[in-house]
Amino acid sequence: MSKELIQVKKWMGASLAAIMLFGLVAGISNAAVTAPTFVSVVMDGYKIWFPDAQAFVDDNNRTLVPVRFVAEKMKAKVGWESDTMTVPIERGDHQILLTVGSSKALVNGEEVTFDTKAIMQKERTFVPLRFISEVLGAEVKWDASTSTVFITTKEDAVAKYDEWGRLIRTTDLPKNAADYPYILADVPNEMYELEYPYSHKTDSEVSASLYANYPELKKENIDIWIDRLKKYGAVLLNVEYSTMDYGWADDLFANKLQLNGSELKYIKQYVDWVKENKIRVEGYLDPEPSMIYRDGFGNNYVRSKFRVKFTSFNENKNLLYDKWFPNEFSFEKNVWYEGFTDVAMGTNVGGNWGKTLKVNTLASLFFNHTIEKVGETK
Incomplete structure (x- = not known):
């Protein structure tokens, strides 16, 4: 717009x-x-400025990020199935199915369990950082001093x-x-x-x-x-x-x-x-x-x-x-x-x-x- x-x-x-x-x-x-x-x-x-719902730290000190925008930045395709409250994600050869309210996801048919649940907030699905690292295959670091998440998907030896x-x-x-x-x-x-x-x-x-x-x-x-x-x-x-x-x-x-x-x-x-x-x-x-x-x-x-x-x-x-x-x-x-x-x-x-x-x-x-x-x- x-x-x-x-x-x-x-x-x-x-x-x-x-x-x-x-x-x-x-x-x-x-x-x-x-x-x-x-x-x-x-x-x-590159800093990601989300269009609406923002990443946050929940009451259990878990950092959650809006999965759609992060996944799409990683060149993944993200869908939404309202009847089952599930989020299908495709990235390369990986087929991922995430369910809102569940601490489990299916990755190529195999179950992966996290330490906190995916949640729906402000009409966006949020997932824990561990989901980004373990399922989407990125390296994730958390800087508590500035409340910043660093996600690395590729190395660039020339960049400063x-x-x-x-x-x-x-x-x-x-x-x-x-x-x-x-x-x-x-x-x-x-x-x-x-x-x-x-x-x-x-x-x-x-x-x-x-x-x-x-x-x-x-x-x-x-x-x-x-x-x-x-x-x-x-x-x-x-x-x-x-x-x-x-x-x-x-x-x-x-x-x-x-x-x-x-x-x-x-x-x-x-x-x-x-x-x-x-x-x-x-x-x-x-x-x-x-x-x-x-x-x-x-x-x-x-x-x-x-x-x-x-x-x-x-x-x-x-x-x-x-x-x-x-x-x-x-x-x-x-x-x-x-x-x-x-x-x-x-x-x-x-x-x-x-x-x-x-x-x-x-x-x-x-x-x-x-x-x-x-x-x-x-």
Whole structure:
């Protein structure tokens, strides 16, 4: 379905940027939603962005992935038999039959048993990672530090990868390629070329400079930032009015820079509004570790992809806990919107601040961003 550009950027003026100067949870509260922290899936160096249902970690710490999209990326044919709740899969000489609700699958007529069941969620069939490795014949690794699944189906001795297993490209580069330590094969130039947030004229620094000059920008620290951003997005972008309570506020607040406890009051006011306005939201935030920017005012921005869908609300107003939420735009219900955004992170620690960055108090998905309507879901 073609995408409709609905909004490009929204800039904050210098006076508002000055306000920014005043500026790890284990999981998500059951009061928020059932969706856990967003899980990234990288196959052969390319990140997979699923069109709707996303990979997740269940209550038993098992990682489940939507089988159709993963299998099709592996050149397999995937069907669906609604009468028997089975998923037939063909890959090369392998004939696979998967049954929803069962921990067993048939592979060329032989039974294979897993440690958890295939499940149906949001009209998609999810299977454990072990299914991908043992049945579809791929090598699978799990990186708990960044909640990322790595699936390898082929070896490429010539290709170059970054520290996060992402394939690096050297052709068709963005205009500002020199701003970054490298360019990823699965990231469009549009994401790289998005203009930077409002910045100090001389003290701002691009990603290539930050990586070259600051020892804090090492994988160990950046993994912590990415984990916090994913958890922040998992709370912020998953809202359910019927079960909402102040536990959701505590979860969101835990991911943010806590200069004092005053912000928690405003988050709780949003919780009250969610219940009053009957708001239901689902989505995710997926940060890119090589795309970091310093604005010179004390903020480190991590460029991220985000997706969001609003399935319920009475009044199209303040649908997210976001000071810069675009109330002037009428979001459609049951439609996915996606875009790129710079999320501000900050710290009140000097010296070795690498492990301390958290989401800034006034961070916004709509401060410096693009957003597009993807299409209706059924």
